[in-house]
Amino acid sequence: xxxxxxxxxxxxxxxxxxxxxxxxxxxxxxxxxxxxxxxxxxxxxxxxxxxxxxxxxxxxxxxxxxxxxxxxxxxxxxxxxxxxxxxxxxxxxxxxxxxxxxxxxxxxxxxxxxxxxxxxxxxxxxxxxxxxxxxxxxxxxxxxxxxxxxxxxxxxxxxxxxxxxxxxxxxxxxxxxxxxxxxxxxxxxxxxxxxxxxxxxxxxxxxxxxxxxxxxxxxxxxxxxxxxxxxxxxxxxxxxxxxxxxxxxxxxxxxxxxxxxxxxxxxxxxxxxxxxxxxxxxxxxxxxxxxxxxxxxxxxxxxxxxxxxxxxxxxxxxxxx
Numbered sequence: 001x002x003x004x005x006x007x008x009x010x011x012x013x014x015x016x017x018x019x020x021x022x023x024x025x026x027x028x029x030x031x032x033x034x035x036x037x038x039x040x041x042x043x044x045x046x047x048x049x050x051x052x053x054x055x056x057x058x059x060x061x062x063x064x065x066x067x068x069x070x071x072x073x074x075x076x077x078x079x080x081x082x083x084x085x086x087x088x089x090x091x092x093x094x095x096x097x098x099x100x101x102x103x104x105x106x107x108x109x110x111x112x113x114x115x116x117x118x119x120x121x122x123x124x125x126x127x128x129x130x131x132x133x134x135x136x137x138x139x140x141x142x143x144x145x146x147x148x149x150x151x152x153x154x155x156x157x158x159x160x161x162x163x164x165x166x167x168x169x170x171x172x173x174x175x176x177x178x179x180x181x182x183x184x185x186x187x188x189x190x191x192x193x194x195x196x197x198x199x200x201x202x203x204x205x206x207x208x209x210x211x212x213x214x215x216x217x218x219x220x221x222x223x224x225x226x227x228x229x230x231x232x233x234x235x236x237x238x239x240x241x242x243x244x245x246x247x248x249x250x251x252x253x254x255x256x257x258x259x260x261x262x263x264x265x266x267x268x269x270x271x272x273x274x275x276x277x278x279x280x281x282x283x284x285x286x287x288x289x290x291x292x293x294x295x296x297x298x299x300x301x302x303x304x305x306x307x308x309x310x311x312x313x314x315x316x317x318x319x320x321x
Contacts, residue, residue, distance in 0.1 A: 004096075004097070005045065005094040005095060005096060006027075006033070006034070006094070006095050006096070006097060007027075007028040007029065007092055007093070007094060008025040008026060008027060008028055008033075008066070008092065008093050008094075008095055009025070009026055009027070009028045009090070009091070009092050009093075010023055010024070010025060010087060010088065010089050010090060010091050010092075010093065011024045011025065011026045011065065011089065012024040012089055013087065013088060013089045016069060016149035016150060017146060017147050017148055017149040017151075018146050018147045019071060019072040019084075019147070020069060020070070020071050020072070020117065020147070020149045021069070021070055021072075021083070021084060022057075022067060022068065022069040022070075022149070023067070023068050023069070023070070023083070023087065024065050024066075024067050025065060025066040025067070025068065025093065025095065026064065026065050026066075027064075028092050032063065033063060033064070033065070033066065034097045034098060035060070035063060035098075036056055036060055036066070036098035036100070037060055037098075037100050037103060037104070037128070038060050038103070038104050038121070038124045038125040038127070038128035038129075039055075039100050039101075039102035039103045039104060039121050039124065039125060039192075039220070040055070040056050040060075040098040040099060040100040040102075040121075040124070041053045041054060041055045041056065041098065041099060041100070041101075041102075041121070042054060042056065042066060042068070042095045042096050042097070042098055042099070043095060043096035043099075043277075044068070044083075044093060044094075044095050045093065045094040045095065046078075046079065046082045046083070046086070046087075046093075047082070050078055050079065050082065051268075052079035052080075052083075052270070053270060053275050053277075054068035054069070054070060054120070055068065055102075055120035055121035055124065055194075055220075056068060056098060056120075056121075056124055057069050057119070057120040057121070057123045057124050057150075058124065058127070059124070059127035059128065059131065060124065060127065060128050061127075061128075061131055066095075066098070068120070069117065069119075069120050069149055069150075070083040070084065070117075071116070071117040072084045101220070101275075101276060101293075102121055102192075102194070102218065102219075102220040104125055104128060104129070104192070105190060105218070107134075107188070107189070107190040107216075108135070108186065108188045108189070109134075109135045109136065109186050109188065109189040109190070110125070110129055110134065110135070110136040110189065110190050110191075110192060111136065111137060111138075111139075111181075111185065111189050111190070111191045111192070112125055112126055112129075112136060112137070112138035112139070112192050112193075113138075113139050113141075113191065113192065113193040113194075113195075113203055114138065114139070114140045114141065114193070114194060114195060115141050115193075115194070115195020115196055115199030115200070116141070116142055116143070116147075116195055116196060116199070117149070117195075118193075118194035118195030118196065118199070118220075119140055119149060119150065119194075120194070121194050121220060122138065122140075122192065122193075122194050123150060123153075123154075125192060126138050126157070126159055126162075126163070127157075129159075130157070130158055130159040130162075136159075136162060137162045137163075137164070138159075138162060138163045138164070139163075139164045139165075139166065139176060139181070140154075140163060140164070140165045140166070141165075141166045141167075141168075141176050141195070141199065142165070142166070142167055142168070143167065143168045143169065144167050144168065144169045144170075145165075145167060148165065148167070151165070178202070178203060178206045179206055179209075179210070182206060182207065182210045182212065183210070187212075187213075188216075189216065190216045190217075190218065191203075191207065191212065191216060191217045191218065192218045192219070193217070193218070193219045193220075194219065194220045194221070195221075196221075197221060197292070200219055200221060203219075204217070204219075221274050221292045230251075230252075233251040233252070233311060234251055235248055235249060235250050235251050236248075236249050236311065236312040236314070236315055236316065236317070237249065237315065237316045237317075238255055238258075238259070238312075238316070238317045238318075238319055239316055239317070239318045239319065240264065240319055240321045241283055241318060241319065241320050241321065242321060246316075247259060247262060249311070249312075254307065254308055254309060254311075255307035255308075255310075255311070255317075256268055256271065256278060256307040256308045259307065259321070264321060266278050266280060266307060266321070268308055270308070271308045271309070272292075272308065272309060273290055273291030273292050273293060273306045273308060273309035273310065274291070274292050274293060275293065276291075276293040276294075276306070278306055278307055278308045279293070279294075279304055279305075279306055280304060280305060280306070280307050280319055280320065280321065281303060281304050281319070281320035282302060282303055282304055282305055282317055282318070282319060282320070283318040283319065283320050284316075284317070284318035285312060285314040285315075285316050285317035285318055286302055286312065286313040286314040286317075287299075287302055287305035287310050287311070287312055287313065287317060288310055288311040288312055288313045289305060289306075289310050290306075290309045290310045290311065291305070291306040291309060291310055293306060294306075305317075307319075
């Protein structure tokens with residue numbers, strides 16, 4: 001493995017809702033676990049070549065465990081299926097130390113928005129903000145109560161009255177009315193959102209329509225966006241700065257695939273342009289960005305790209321590899 005890992009034991013595996021399980025991870029050798037902050041995630045090494053990222057959803061004040069929660073995804077590329085079918089209480093796992101690309105910032109007020117299993121980092125944020133006595137409210141959108149995790153935990157939480165749940169199968173009165181919410185919201189409020197691409201796109205479009213300051217919107221996807229149109233994809237070349245070697249990237253292969261097959265190591269995890277693990281510096285050429293990790297300004301700089309999903313607009317990319 002390319003980075004230091006921790007060995008943890010699965011202390012408990014709990015059915016939290018239909019097709020959703022939580023996993024309580026504790027130190028396998030009683031060594032204290034590294035601390036984490038709200039918004040953090042860990043890389044879980046399920047088997048050689050299969051690494052997946054899961055947000056920590058327990059309180060950052062807890063130092064004895066990490067809690068993750070996983071939805072069984074019908075379109076799984078192996079991760080969620082392995083977690084549900086293969087990982088049992090009592091087993092040991094290799095994980096990374098916690099990382100945080102989705103931190104809370106100091107704000108007068110916070111609005112937490114969760115779509116489905118995207119509740120995991122949002123719930124951790126609610127725990128942290130509640131412990132700080134900070135002003136916040138949380139809106140949690142799910143398909144139905146049966147498919148919505150942690151409802152009992154939220155109902156028992158000291159911040160339960162600050163959480164509002166909305167269900168696709170519920171009556172119109174309880175549906176999530178984001179335009180109305182933003183209209184009456186303090187303009188200094190920072191918004192945090194996590195969920196599927198459709199949920200995030202809706203929130204971003206609504207926030208834009210209300211001229212919400214971009215630097216007050218913080219987000220994390222838990223899955224890839226809709227697949228881009230690849231009908232016009234063409235082959236291009238990548239050149240490695242260290243060796244001068246040139247590799248052809250066929251229209252139907254990613255840069256990550258080609259370089260990995262050639263023995264060039266690039267750390268990767270989600271392989272969908274979400275996590276940023278494979279982010280690689282571009283020294284020359286123009287990438288065709290297809291990731292969800294970088295913001296518009298970072299993509300416009302064209303000095304880095306995600307080789308797991310992004311391609312090239314120029315004939316060649318010179319990579320800092």
